[in-house]
C-alpha cells in the first residue's frame with residue numbers, strides 16, 4: 347500500500363487508517379502476510395495465521411474475518427486455506443474462487459499536436475467521452491468503454507511505446523514528447539471461466555508460500571471492442587487536428603485493474619459471495635475488495651470498490667448491533 351506523501355490525495359492511508367487508529371481500537375500489523383485461515387469442525391473460521399517480515403509465524407483469533415487482499419491476494423489466501431472440510435480452498439464449494447479474473451481492455455492512441463503543448467504538465471483534465479459506451483449490436487461485440495483524455499505521464503512511459511526503435515529514430519521519437527497527447531479507453535472485458543489465478547504447483551516465494559499463477563487470454567469480444575475503440579480514437583485525434591496518430595498497445599502486461607476471482611451473486615453454485623460480500627458457505631467470512639465484481643464495467647473501478655466497502659461496512663455494523671454476528 348502506498349499513499350500521497352503530503353496527504354493531498356484521499357486514500358486509506360490518509361483517510362480511513364488515521365481515523366481508525368485514533369479510536370485506539372485498531373491493531374495494525376504492517377508487513378504481515380496472512381497465509382492461512384483455519385476453520386473449526388463446523389466450518390467457521392477461527393484463526394488467521396500470518397508471517398511477519400522476518401518470516402516468523404503468528405496467529406490471530408476472532409469471531410468475524412474480513413479479507414481484503416485484492417483480486418489476486420484474496421483468492422490466493424482462500425486457495426491456500428485448505429482443510430478436510432474445504433479440500434479445494436476455503437469457501438470454494440462452487441469451484442469459482444480465483445476464476446473470472448478480469449483486467450479491463452485498454453485501447454490507446456497517441457497523437458501529435460503541431461505545436462508544443464507539454465501535455466504532461468499537471469494532472470490530466472479529467473475529460474471523458476461516454477457517448478460510445480452502451481452495448482450496440484451493430485458493432486459486432488457487447489459492452490463498451492469510456493474514452494478518456496490522458497498523456498504518456500513520463501518520458502520513460504512514452505519511450506516504452508517506441509517499439510523496436512533504436513538510435514536516431516528513437517531520439518526523434520522521444521523529441522516528440524512535448525507535443526504528444528493520448529486517448530485511453532477503459533473497456534469492459536468479459537468474465538471468462540478459464541481466466542484465473544491459482545496456486546503455482548512448483549514455485550514458492552521467499553517465505554515458502556506457493557506463488558499465485560495467472561492464466562489469462564482475452565475473449566474474442568475483448569479484441570473486437572479494443573479494435574473498435576482504437577479506430578474511434580484515431581478518428582477523434584484526426585478531428586482534433588492531430589499531425590499524426592498511432593495505436594499503442596497498453597493491454598499487454600497491464601494489470602492495474604484486477605477484478606473478479608470471488609464473484610458476488612445470489613446463487614451459491616454460481617458465485618462465491620452473497621450480495622453483502624459474505625461467503626455463501628462460511629458465515630463469518632467476508633471478502634471486501636475488487637474480487638467481488640461479477641463483471642468489470644468499462645470504468646475506473648476503485649471508487650466503486652470503496653463505495654461497496656462502505657456499503658458492506660454499514661451492513662456489518664448493523665448486523666453486529668442486532669447481535670446477528672456470532
Ligand SMILES: Cc1cc2nc3c(=O)[nH]c(=O)nc-3n(C[C@H](O)[C@H](O)[C@H](O)COP(=O)(O)OP(=O)(O)OC[C@H]3O[C@@H](n4cnc5c(N)ncnc54)[C@H](O)[C@@H]3O)c2cc1C
Nearest residue numbers: 347378379380414415416417419602635636646647648649
Ligand atoms: C499503476 C496503477 C494505476 C491505477 N490507477 C487507477 C486509477 O486511476 N483509477 C482507478 O480507479 N483505479 C486505478 N488503479 C487500480 C486500483 O489500484 C485498484 O482497483 C484498487 O487498489 C483495488 O483495490 P483492492 O482493495 O481490491 O485491492 P488492493 O488495493 O490491491 O489492496 C489489497 C491489499 O492487500 C494486501 N495483501 C494481499 N494479500 C495479502 C495477504 N495474504 N496478507 C496480507 N496482505 C495481503 C496487498 O498487499 C494490498 O495492500 C490503478 C492501479 C495501478 C497498479
